[in-house]
Amino acid sequence: MATSKQERRMVFDIRGRRKVAVKVVYAVLAVLMGLSLFLVVGPLNIGEIFGNSSGGNAAGQFEEGAEKFELKLKKEPENTDLLIALTRERVNAANQLYSIGPEEERKVTPEALQQLQLASDSWTRYLKATKEPSAGVAQLMAPNLIVSAQYARTVPEAKANVEAAAEAEKIVADQRPSLNSLTTLAFYEAILSHNAQAKALGQKAAAKYATSKFQRENIENEIKRYEESGKKFHELVKESEAKEAGAGKAALEGSPGSILGETSLGSTGLGE
DSSP, X not given: OOOSHHHHHHHTOOOTTHHHHHHHHHHHHHHHHOOOOOSXXXXXXXXXXXXXXXXXXXXXXXXXXXXXXXXXXXXXXXXXXXXXXXXXXXHHHHHHTOEEOTTSOEEOXXXXXXXXXXXXXXXXXXXXXXXXXXXXXXXXXXXXXXXXXXXXXXXXXXXXXXXXXXXXXXXXXXXXXXXXXXXXXXXXXXXXTOHHHHHHHHHHHHHHTOOSHHHHHHHHHHHHHXXXXXXXXXXXXXXXXXXXXXXXXXXXXXXXXXXXXXOOOOOOSOOO
């Protein structure tokens, strides 16, 4: 969740050696977005996340709308309704800026990521301005923060975005507890190596919302799988911190990591 203008410009430059860092983050977060769902997908509205793409013209309209809200916020910087509207406009603009692959799959672009960063900024401002955050906006932001984490330029930036996604998902789980919201939060916590919290959330989901032994076993097994990824992610964070302290960012950008992989976008929870 970078906030400075310099960081914002750098985070979306994925050319040259920075591609290596992107691939490293892809690897450790691949399980977040590439789960094979073996239960019915929960209340997460994928259409709301991605939108109906109509090209750059629609994106421009959303960006213009966002700029209007920004102007209004200069007079009312803590107006929560304006901050919610601004956040949604930025996410909608990002949705229109995804490119379409040969099999109609959506692919993230630097322009889309820029809008997601701006959405993250307005979401952060909103959280500071409200005592009762909206579960609906939190549900919109959590997966988009994971997208930002996937494409972060450095591992610390990826970690910050996963933490922000977990914070958003906790709002959803607190206000709208379900099998999906609780297990999604459990998975995020496991990726962050908060294993005790992940287990507790999994147990709560199993006890209150699982309807079969199969579901309960799947919850336990998936949390274990995320804990393994979390262990690797934690090691990568420590390694990156050591390299930044000793040799600067150039060493981090040149490190290929031990696991490479690809990911797709989607819901991580196990059901409703």
